[in-house]
Amino acid sequence: MAQVFKWLIRIAGALVALAVLAVLGLYFLLSRSLPDYDKTLEIAGLNDSVEIVRDNADVPHIFGQTEEDVFQALGYAHAQDRLWQMTILRRTAQGRLSEVFGVRSLAIDKLMRRFDIYGAARASVRWQDPATRAALDAYARGVNARLAEINDSALGRGAPEMFLFNAPIAPWVAADSVAIIKLMAVQMSSHLQTEVLRARLTTVLEDPARVEDILPDAPGSGIAALPKYASFFAPGALPRLAGGGAPAAQDPLSPIRPPALAGASNAFAAAPSRSAAGGTLLANDPHLGLTAPSIWYLARLELSSGGVIGATIPGVPLVLSGRSDTLGWGITSAYLDDQDVHIEELNPDDPEQYRTPDGFARFETRRTIILIKDSAPVTLTLRRTENGPVLPGSQFDLADVTPAGHVASLSWTALSPRDTTMSAGIDLMRAGSIEAALAAGEKFVAPAQVLTVVSADRIAMKMVGAMPRRHAEHDTEGRMPSRGWIAHNRWQGRLPYSANPEFIDPPGGILGNTNNKIVDRPFPLHVSHHWGDTQRIHRWQKLMQGREVHTRDSFIEAQQDIVSFTARSLLPLIGADLWFTGESAAEGTPLRLRQRALALLADWNGEMNEHRPEPLIYAAWLRALGKRLFQDELGPLADAFTHTDPVFVERVFRDIDGASAWCDVKQSTPVETCTDIARLALDDALVWITERYGTALESLRWGDAHQAVQDHPVLGSVPGLRYFVNIRQSTGGGDHTLQRGRTSGTGPDPFQNVHAAGYRGVYDFADPGSSVFIISTGQSGHFLSRYYDDLAQLWRRGEYIPMSLDPELARAGAVGVTVLLPKKGD
Structure with a gap:
């Protein structure tokens, strides 16, 4: 028996030793791809030596003798830190994810092939100006230099993910960078889905006026500058809507986002007259889906025009939001209506033809083959009309709005084969004046943005991006x-750049955009019927006009503001007949729980503080209210509304144009009032809260439900690994606060923070060296790197790191200096 026990001990010890060796071996393999920032390397294509100085936050400061060398070094630095992310972005744009991930990503690849984003990017390369083409080629040489170094030095395939998803990496080319810019347009555009949703609503709502309730136009006139301080579808033409069920879960690899999670952002500027220190101020925080690593990457470039520092996207040689010594710029989603769905009539005698204003014409057709890991390849037939690519009915619920004998096609500025957005970005970085920056905007095509620019003494804002020219008699506008x-439903080309809204040096000295309506012009110069914000803009106005002059710190305070104007305005409306009414109820009863919830909300100031219970009660109530109002009228289509629009709620509870009709449950005999529905919705919310968090309402924490979900798109769902690659943090803010933390709206955790400001920057031209910025994760995409999540806690706490162009400051705290030399004999 003792002998058996001795052997068991030996076997157990051997297994432990093998496990330790396996872990050490795995760590050795994975750590091989950790970049060495302190070295000298010869690479092909350089004109002279280049220095990459990494400051203590791992931000590369790149110094070279020529711009081409600087862009080449940026490509090298991006590939050092974010190679996996870059290759996945490129594969997404190309429609080649299935070669790595198998059938999981086939639907994504099919859609991207139909869009032909990458084909348009390839065609667009030759439309860039010579300087931009040189920058793109140099950047590609830098990425390829890193690929060559990985191969020559056996650096762990370049990223840990490559061991799990081994696939060859093709050399980087200029079209890859252009394609990633176009991919951003895919992520930020939502008008296609909104068009289809509005059409679907017309088929289920008996009263067309109710469509204007649930998809309301943004009220009021446009806001940008503040004042001085002191039937197309006939009945029976469409198929019946399919049965219900919740929307399919969003694949983290998909670039398509539901309208509620399309691009958003804040940017605001102050002229010297509104600045305490006498210089201009600019704050910018673009909002995109949260991910690990962040889509943003901080960098400083020394160009011929001077230093430029700010936020880049790996794969793209542009500082998209940042500053130079003389100019600062920020971007926000413009919500320009840059997409139109067209219903194309097929020739009943030849389905390969479709009707045009001049008779039937043949589809432009070609075939493409999608290779799939561990499965047979799929051949896809792509069809295109004069209006754009044909999309299948299985995408975007198009089958529900496409009559028999018809197909749907898409016009979209992002599909332009003459897209010079990259050239615009290069020109913007070199601009030394407001006039030069705005002139650069003429080359922007997609995605459309509102560009906010400041010089040392002036401020300006202009929408940049191609505005489709629509006919005044367009059927649906x-x-x-x-x-x-x-003919009058087809695009008539592009409007002149002068038609893009513009605001320069306003008398009030303040400019800003929160994706709100910026102009109120009649169609077809309207810019959009669908805007991204009707709420944050009110809080921004109050903060800007609440003080005569601003400072860098007051701009930071506004950027971090978590007070919900929406909560302050809606709660008195929906709870008007519920507060302090009725008799006291016994402890433990539903009525008593409701009274406790109402008492908490009555004393609440609307601050979406992560440590408070009121934000969770309010958010759950608003969500339950939306469900109560939607389900009876919309049936299965109610699942499309994951977030309750505050303007819709206000229309209903104020009975604007008869909107209170939403409160009556048609399928019940009694006539319910809006007070009845508000009470029932609050009870629904409290049932959900108690089942999830218990009955101790006073102990609830909004941050427990509103966790920032920065998950790795691929490894984030792998058991064990997810604890190393995902970044989860308790956060404040909400759907409608300036510090926006957009909730998912679906699934078992509907209040997770999934869409927020992955980058924040505040630029102070009274003291440019005091400017600050931050990203939501870290610079590195390697989960074993200490720079993978080192900035995440600063971001969560609302802190920043210095945004200095002083090379000596960067060198003083450098964690490494990489010297790139021209390859001998090159």
């Missing part, structure tokens, strides 16, 4: 799909 064979 772009609100819904239209008949593609009618």
Whole structure:
């Protein structure tokens, strides 16, 4: 027996030793791809030596003799830290994810092949100006230099993910960078889905006026500068809507986002007259889906025009939001209506033809093959009309709005084969004046942005991006799909750049955009019927006009503000007949729980503080209220509304144009009032809260439900690994606060923070060296790197790191200096 026990001990010890060796071996393999920032390396294509100085936050400061060398070094630095992310972005744009991930990503690849984003990017390369083409080629040489170094030095395939998803990496080319810019347009555009949703609503709502309730136009006139301080679809033409069920879970690899999670952002500027220190101020925080690593990457470049520092996207040689010594710029999603769905009539005698204003024409057709890991390849037939690519009914619920004998096509500025957005970005970085920056904007095509620019003494804001020219007699004004064979429904080209809204040096000294309506012009110069914000703008106005002059710190305070104007305005409306009414109820009863919840909300100031219970009660109530209002009228289509629009709630509870009709449950005999529905919705919310968090309402924490979900798109769902690669943090803010933390709206955790400001920057031209910025994760995409999540806690706490162009400051705290030399004999 003792002998058996001795052998068991030996076997157990051997197994432990093998496990330790396996872990050490795995760590050795994975750590081989950790970049060495302190070295000298010869690479091909350089004109002279280049220095990459990494400061203590791992931000590369790149110094070279020529711009081409600087862009080449940026490509090298991006590939050092974010190679996996870059390759996945490129594969997404190319429609080649399935070669790595198998059938999981086939639907994504099919859609991207139909869009032909990458084909348009390849065609667009030759439309860039010579300086931009040189920058793109140099950047590609830098990425390829890192690929060559990985191969020559056996550096762990370049990223840990490559061991799990081994696939060859093709050399980087200029079109790859252009394609990633176009991919951003895919992520930020939502008008296609909104058009289809509006059309679907017209088929289920008996009263067309109710469509204006649930998809309301942004009220009021446009806001940008503040004042001085002191039937196309006939009945029976469409198929019946399919049965319900919740929307399919969003694949983290998909670039398509539901309208509620399309791009958003804040940017605001102050002129010297409104600045305490006498210099201009600019704050910018673009909002995109949270991920690990962040889509943003901080960098400083020394160009011929001087230093430039700010936020880049790995794969793209641009500082998209940042500053130079003389100029600062920020971007926000413009919500320009840059997409139109067309219903194309097929020739009943030849389905390969479709109707045009001049008769039937043949589809432009070609085939493409999608290779799939561990499965047979799929051959896809792509069809295109004069209006754009044909999309299948299985995408975007198009089958529900496409009559028999018809197909849907898409016009979209992002599909332009003459897209010079990259050239615009290069020109913007070199601009030394407001005039030069705004002139650079003429080359922007997609995604459309509102560009906010400040110089030392001036401020300006202009929408940049191609505005489609629509006919004044367009059937639907772009609100819904239209008949593609009618000439006045087709795009008539592009409006002149002068038609883009512009605001320069306003008398009030303040400019800003929170994705709100910026102009109120009649169609077809309207810019959009669908804007991204009707709420944050009110809080921004109050903060800007609440003080005569601003400082860097007051701009930071506004950027971090978590007070919900929406909560302050809606709670008195929906709870008007519930507060302090009725008799006291016994402890432990539903009525008593409701009274406790109402008492908490009555004393609440609307601050979405992560440590408070009121934000969770309010958010759950608003969500339950939306469900109560939607379900009876919309049936299965109610699942499309994951977030309750505050303007819709206000219309209903104020009975604007008869909107209170939403409160009556048609399928019940009694006539319910809006007070009845508000009470029932609050009870629904409290049932959900108690089942999830218990009955101790006073102990609830909004941050427990509103966790920032920065998950790795691929490894984030792998058991064991997810604890190393995912970044989860308790956060404040909410759907409608300036510090926006957009909730998912679906699934078992509907209040997770999934869409927020992955980058924040505040630029102070009274003291440019005091400017600050931050990203939401860390610079590195390697989860074994200490720079993978080192900035995440600073971001969560609302802190920043210095944004200095002083090379000596960067060198003083450098964690490494990489010297790139021209390859001998090159």
